[in-house]
Amino acid sequence: MDIFDSPDIKLLVFDVFGTVVDWRGSVIAEGEAVWKDRGLDIDWEKFVDQWRAGYQPAMDPIRNGKAEWNIIDVLHRQILDDLLIEFDVQHLTEEQKIDLNYIWHRLNPWDDAVDGLRKLRQQFTTTTLSNGNMSLLVNLSKHAGLRWDCILSAELARHYKPDLETYQMACDLMGVAPHNAMMVASHRLDLLASQQIGMRTAFVHRPLEFGIDGLREEPDESFDLIVSDFLDLHRQLTSDISLM
């Protein structure tokens, strides 16, 4: 298909953490398999939940203009350093701490993600739009076998989602008007923000993102599509003529 003959929706913009990759399951799995033997015999569910819980509070001062820009790798490390004190872990070398912090570069995709993205890429242009920094997204995609047409990060706008500048930057860099672009995410706030600049929205159910007993995000009635996974997204996008 000539990419200039594509239908009304030309660009799919993907959130990554939770939407594409199972960050919680991946960190727990590597923790149990690798880091336990290195002396981190801790409650990995609790550890990853607290690590992730530090993420929004670390971004907020930057979003509010009260702190300088910093990439997620740096924020992850600041949270990690506090956590290691809290969990009374004192024996890690600096090299090991760097490696542990890069656990976020080695997350595994949900089962449908690689195949779903492959199918979607045949008919649409696909890009990430994540708060993760560029090198994190590049390493993660290589690790997970995720193929994108482009990798974009909040780092390029120096604004974290849901700041509207980030969504606008993605559309501008891709040369696509917002109404020809669809934000794909498993989080309401991400999609609601993208709507504000005129993007279309697809909500992906990822009920296990925060664990079996964890928070479950629910879609808003304003979203254009509600899908169970990326294969379902492909089915709905390629059959729903009314949306085209």
Added chain:
Amino acid sequence: MDIFDSPDIKLLVFDVFGTVVDWRGSVIAEGEAVWKDRGLDIDWEKFVDQWRAGYQPAMDPIRNGKAEWNIIDVLHRQILDDLLIEFDVQHLTEEQKIDLNYIWHRLNPWDDAVDGLRKLRQQFTTTTLSNGNMSLLVNLSKHAGLRWDCILSAELARHYKPDLETYQMACDLMGVAPHNAMMVASHRLDLLASQQIGMRTAFVHRPLEFGIDGLREEPDESFDLIVSDFLDLHRQLTSDISLM
């Protein structure tokens, strides 16, 4: 291979026009095959050579701070509008002019490029670093079947190569020190600039870039590698232990 266990050179940074794609042959081929029938029965060799010749003079005022930032799509269009007057072409619609300008989004790769990049990507992280804008590079890569780990453009730095800011941005975004990155290009100036921030360099012979009778770029003795194509680059990078 774990990407964190890679040898000394971790990142390959590719110039695109001339190095990866045959811009001159591609524009001439589409001109003859498509645009002749639309009334552009012109000397396509002369037309593309003049179009390309306008490229440096269009970037120079931006590089010198005498003009505002503009992406290559816009510069290409400005040059095109002048050329259409010079070649006395008056019948094109605005839609056709936009389409013709996007000929630079539809360039074809040199014969070795797709396979060479596939092999190189198995052992290194690969990215573009082109003066072409992001959407041009994304559309071009999709058209040509080029698979990258990342697509980076001078647009992200708002500095055209050979401004050093552009090379530094690429290394910074990829989280790689310049001495762990290698610039790959068929142009001396591009490689000489990248050396100034400490990058390694590979010169690719592309003797037909400017046509059979056109300019031939020659390597500088300071370059780390001199290769005949991307398959040769793969061979030299994976056999030359001394460089690792």
